[in-house]
Amino acid sequence: MTRLGNLTSLGRLALATAIVAVTGALPALAQSSSLLGNSGSRRPLTLATASWTYQAPPEQKQWKLNDFVTVMVEEKMKMIREGIIDQYKKVEEATALTDWVMMDGFSIEPDPQSKGDPTIGAAVDNKYRAQANLHNSDNFETSIQCTVADIRPNGTLVIEGHAKVTVDEEDWELSLSGVVRPEDIMPNNTVKSEKIAEKQILRRSAGHGRDGMRRGWLQRVLDKIQLF
Secondary structure (H helix, E strand, C coil), X not given: CHHHHHCCHHHHHHHHHHHHHHHCCCCCCXXXXXXXXXXXXXXXXXXXXXXXXXXXCCCCCCCCCCCEEEEEEEEEEEEEEEEEEEEXXXXXXXXXXXXXXXXXXXXXXXXXXCCCCCXXXXXXXXXXXXXXXXXXXEEEEEEEEEEEEEECCCCXXXXXXXXXXXXXXXXXXXXXXXXXXXXXXXXXXXXXXXXXXXXXXXEEEECHHHHHHCCCHHHHHHHHHCCC
């Protein structure tokens, strides 16, 4: 007993493990994950069985045709394009005609070219320089109510929606279509536009505001032809 008393706790544990391994007298027991109740009726400890404030998540909605889905449209586009073209071309050419022929009746004879050899000289100097800068930034945010137009075999939803607003002779139209997964739709039946696949958004406006920014037909023709 004196010798056992002098052993450390780690040594005692090692000695006990060795005795059990040799004799096999003690069976192996697994500790329950829960400390509630007696050992015979213990069960795994989960939020549903142990928490007083636990609320089960709502079941996934079973979507049907013509159900409503609100799409939160948030599209940001930014484009920067810069280009510089510098082209220079210079051509110089000098040509001399040293031998020629002349007609003497119905015969062809060498032309003595008494006035000297005819010469041709040409010079072309062409320089072209173009510089273009384009900075375009657009931020479009709105919401549109869509309906489920089709349900594909894999469960994805095909949605589409149209909206038109007219205020003081200003017309505004928006159309949206695409495919969305049911799990991407939030419990309040809303989904962000970035979650939509095969997305097509068409935005149109008409009225005094649009007319003030729109180019005239002559300006559009000149911009397309680019005479200069």
